[in-house]
Amino acid sequence: MKKYKWANATFGVALTTLGDRLRKVELDLSEDDTEGFRIEERSATRIRGVFIERETSLEHISLPTGHEYEEKRSRITVTEFLVTDGSSLNLLLMNPPRRTLPFFNAVSLATNYRFSVEMLDVDVLKWVQFLERQVGDVSVTYLDCNSIQLSPEVTGRFAFRGTRDVRQEAKRTTKTSDVAVECARCELTAGGYRTTIELLRSGAVKLASPASEELLAVIHGSLARAC
Structure with missing residues (x-):
């Protein structure tokens, strides 16, 4: 199933400015834990892109022989999004993950904490x-x-x-x-x-x-x- 979810968002900056700032937040693959944006479309009226988060953890594994070792495991989370101009229903998340807080935090940081989002409760x-x-x-x-x-x-x-x-x-x-x-x-x-x-x-x-x-x-x- 493909899921699309709308929300009302306030960014506090022009979309062209927001697009420029998000594009500068790049994924650093040399780091175990990293996050960043890939902007696919940017204009004065819309921004389309993805937010990628990689989290790495050490898993402790015990073998039947008694040997033990640690193995790195990485989890990749992708949030597809579309921002449009307007004051309502202007944020669309496509196939959003269960945890969207890292995405919201990254957008908030890019807007100098002017970003706010209102989730919907629809009849x-x-x-x-x-x-x-x-x-x-x-x-x-x-x-x-x-x-x-x-x-x-x-x-x-x-x-x-x-x-x-x-x-x-x-x-x-x-x-x-x-x-x-x-x-x-x-x-x-x-x-x-x-x-x-x-x-x-x-x-x-x-x-x-x-x-x-x-x-x-x-x-x-x-x-x-x-x-």
Whole structure:
């Protein structure tokens, strides 16, 4: 699965300046622990690149013969990113790793600590509605619903899955407007092809294959209206 995740970011400097500064943060392969940027595209309106982090540790290994030795192990973490001009949804992470703090710290250092980022908390069903307005019919075949009030003391989490749209069934079953939808799996037609995507409460989307620029623009536009 390919994952794309948006966030709102403030950089405090022009994108041309930011691009120049990030390009100067180079990976030093002579060091065991190192990090740096590779900038692939840079202009006044967008920056595309990758942040690479290498961490090296010593692993202690004991053999059945009683011999012991240490071996260096390196872990490489890659964060693909796209920065665009604008004040909202202007930071896109592509296939982000679980730990993005080193990337954020490196960007913050490059902006003299003017950088700030706001993660999203999206009404997923509203996102689906705005997506429908752009692409036409959308069938939601899976919903992950959280914070369902079963009693004053008990909340639950239900998953609704079907071969047809499950939204009405989920609404009838939960009987409340306070349900938090964590994920919606949607079937839709884009670029003449039927495709399946997953919209996440965190402002991310998952696809089985890399998304075209056209599809990403549609998803981004519907997310902007839902926020």
